[in-house]
Amino acid sequence: MAEQVTMNQDGTAAVESDGVRRRDFINIAAVSFAGVGGASVLIPLITxxxxxxxxxxxxxxxVDVSAVQPGxxxxxxxxxxxxxxRNLTPEEISAADKVDVASLRDPQSLADRTLPGKTNWLVTLGVCTHLGCVPLGAAAGEVKGEFGGYFCPCHGSHYDTAARIRKGPAPKNLEVPEYEFLSDTVIKIG
Incomplete structure (x- = not known):
């Protein structure tokens, strides 16, 4: 180790080495203590x-969909x-595929809204994208609107069988959440 001689304020000589000094150790200990203290505060806050x-x-x-018939x-x-x-019929799938996607307010094809190989199963959030009402058309006997899908009674939004907005004030299609098929008859949403 190289040593360096310096003069103190009182005129005496002091020898310093290039190694770790007591002040360096105190600084390292203080920073370590602050880090542990900060972590002990942040961990409960985050959890x-x-x-x-x-x-x-x-x-x-x-959801078990084994009892849901086409249509x-x-x-x-x-x-x-x-x-x-919704378990779409072949006719409903054909009608949805015939719609010019470019003419829609929120352009999405049926294939964009369903899983590959399962185009007959449409899973949507049942909340109108206008002001959050629950559209009719999912239960038997309910009004399905002009396009055979869903009808929002609050402000008159009409959705087709692919749950795409076709008429009324709603700005977007009914939302399709993340979902997957666990088997041929069980759908996991979320």
């Missing part, structure tokens, strides 16, 4: 923001919001 178990339980839901729709609930699951 308290994590979702509770009841919220995590609602993060996804599984029928069912209502279910996911995250306290209504969900529509």
């Amino acid at each position: 308290q923001m994590a979702p509770s178990k009841d919220v995590l339980a609602q993060a996804s839901t599984e 029928q729709a069912i209502k279910t609930v996911w995250r306290k919001q209504p969900m529509f699951i």
Whole structure:
């Protein structure tokens, strides 16, 4: 180690080495102590923001669709919001595919709104994109609107069988959440 001689204020000589000095050790210890203190404050703060178990339980839901016949729709609930699951008939699929997507307010094809190989299953959030009302058309006997899909009674939005907005004040199609098929008859939403 190289040593350096310096003069103190009182005129005496002091020897300093290039190695770790006592002041360096105190600085390292103080920064380490502050880091541990900061972590002990931040960890509980961050973990308290994590979702509770009841919220995590609602993060996804599984729906058995084995009893839903072609042309029928069912209502279910996911995250306290209504969900529509519709089993489209070949005629409804054909009619949805014939629509010029460029002419739609929110241009999406049926293939954009369904999973590959499962184009007969349409899963949408049952909330009108205008002001959040629940459209009619999922239950038997309900008004389905001019395009055979859904009708929002609050302000008159009409959706087609692919749940795309066709008439009325709603700006967008009914939202399609993330979903997957766990089997041929069970859908996991979320």
